[in-house]
Amino acid sequence: MALLEINDLSLQFGGLKAVDGVSFSVKENEILAIIGPNGAGKTTVFNAVSRIYRPSHGSIRFAGEELTRLRSDQLPRLGLARTFQNIELFAGTTVLSNILLGCHVHRRTGLIAELLFLPSARRQEIAFRAQVEELVDLLDLGAYLHTEITSLPYGVRKTVELARALAIRPRLLLLDEPSSGLNVEETAHVGELIGRIRDSFRTAVAMVEHDMSLVNGVSDRVVALDAGRVVAEGSPDEIRNNDAVKSAYLGVT
Amino acid sequence: MSKKSELVTGVRDLTLAGLLGRQRPVAIALLVALAVVPCFHSGYWLSQLTFVAIYAIAGFGLQILLGFAGQVSLGQAAFLASGAYVSAYVERIGLGAPLGFAAAIFLTAGLGLLVALPALRMAGLYLAIATMSFGFIVEEVMARWTSVTGGNAGIAIPAIKLGSLSLGQPWQIYYLSWALALVVLLISANLLRTPIGRAMLAIRDSEIAARSSGIRVSRIKAVAFGLSAAFAGLAGALYSHAIGFISPDQFTIAMSLDLLVMILIGGLGTLRGVLLGAVFLVVSPELFQQLIGLFTSGNTEVAGLRPLLFGVSLIFVLLFQPDGIDAMVTRIGEWVAGPAAGGKR
Secondary structure, eight states: OOSEEEEEEEEEETTEEEEEEEEEEEOTTOEEEEEOSTTSSHHHHHHHHTTSSOOSEEEEEETTEEGGGSOGGGHHHHTEEEOOTTOOOOTTSBHHHHHHHHGGGGOOOOHHHHHTTOHHHHHHHHHHHHHHHHHHHHHTOGGGTTSBGGGSOHHHHHHHHHHHHHHTOOSEEEEEOTTTTOOHHHHHHHHHHHHHHHHHHOOEEEEEOOOHHHHHHHOSEEEEEETTEEEEEEOHHHHHTOHHHHHHHHOOO | OOHHHHHGGGGGGGSHHHHHGGGHHHHHHHHHHHHHHHHHOOSHHHHHHHHHHHHHHHHHHHIIIIIITOOOOSOHHHHHHHHHHHHHHHHHTTOOHHHHHHHHHHHHHHHHHHHHHHHTTOOHHHHHHHHHHHHHHHHHHHHHOHHHHOGGGOEEOOOEEETTEEEOSHHHHHHHHHHHHHHHHHHHHHHHTSHHHHHHHHHHHOHHHHHHTTOOHHHHHHHHHHHHHHHHHHHHHHHHHHHSEEOGGGSSHHHHHHHHHHHHHHOTTOHHHHHHHHHHHHHHHHHHHHHHHHHSSTTOOOTTHHHHHHHHHHHHHHHHOTTHHHHHHHHHHHHHHHHHHOSOO
16 A cells, blocks of 8 residues: 555645646655646645645545544654755754754653753653764754754755754654755755665655756655646656656646 | 764763853853942942843743743743732731742642643634733733732832741842742753753644644643743742832733743743843833933833834844844844854854
């Protein structure tokens, strides 16, 4: 069974059907890219899955749970993590704090234990930092640990956001345009990272992406959206030669 | 890069010494100084230092709420009032000071949670207005619930009694206040190095990212309000015993604003800033008064001096040092340590 199963999902903003009967799935350990021209509804689908938007119709099942019935803050506990197109970090604090916040879902202590910093709270912090260290090594963030987000370059911020999402130890990672704002080399690096993340954490990845070199480089499967509908689905090669995709991007030919 | 050595899983701030970092010698020197003050002095400045501790306790509470969780409150005086009157009442009916203080802390925390309920739906200016209104309501209750509060006439507060021991001397309340202030400081520091406190920073900076990191925003806000009120309640109980008399006109919006100005001038979001702000709040009007005294003849108290001083200082800080005295101290510290020391914090 698929890890994420989206079935007949629709979402309306007033009179505008942003997403119109979309169905697709993400399998365990798979990298899926969602492509499409601006306004195709890619990010809207993500926001519906992560319960920032309430879908007007359809079902979203993740690991056997119906997500439309849950609040967004309940999803990470199920193993669903995401990043944002325009980066949503905790800007007034350090890289370390940001990544530690990803560990929040694994919290076992109560308020009193934390306020008194009882041995259980201390042990937990040590365990959290060990996890952070692993991610910091993987993503090469060691130099920035105690730096505040506001003084970081854009590319590093994206990596921090990725690290925070990974600290949740997700079964599925939703990446909203991992290459946006990055140059060619940085994009290639991100592609390599996504592959490494899947291999070392056995995490499935679904990403909204415009950069076709990145899409072709890492994804196992591609879903193409246009005007709120799925117009094509298949391997990167199949999508590249698909007429519906070509017409969506280039206009009807 | 020095990954392992730097984090070695962060033991830096996982121990008390690490928490203080390079400030340790200064902190120890200050502690020793605070400890010996009563041996040399027992007059006016000792009681002023007691109020520094009491304002700091309330300030830590407001810092948690505003500086950490990003929720503004213009009603902190109401929580201090609650602490003061609850402890006074519990002691008057003969249950003793320890229970009085405990009741002040926990009932006021409950009051904080109550305020949090509507506050969860508001932010920014609306929250400021709502908490301010709450302050006005409590003022009115203090004035009218005469059987408990003594109304506008106020009530005298006897010295704290622990069994046969009576803490009536200024140095006794001084030590008690500072001991409790340090406990509250430690608790606040613990909050910052554990998940719930970090979650407060998270909701302050981005609620949407907080939610998608699995943080239940409403619950964290409620905890912030509860803790903030609990600390204010403790401060209120101490305040009443330090002054020996309470009446509604001590717990007005002016006190709430004093606390707000205190943490803004001290430095938003830092614990050291609270201590610096408390010193500023208590000491600067006094110094300013004496400065004026040099130019005018005699000790005539100039009316409206305090708000003027705070107002001008606040404008000055916001214009030239938005991160408050705390950032100024950090810069001076770096300058003293010299470039050789390097590094952050």
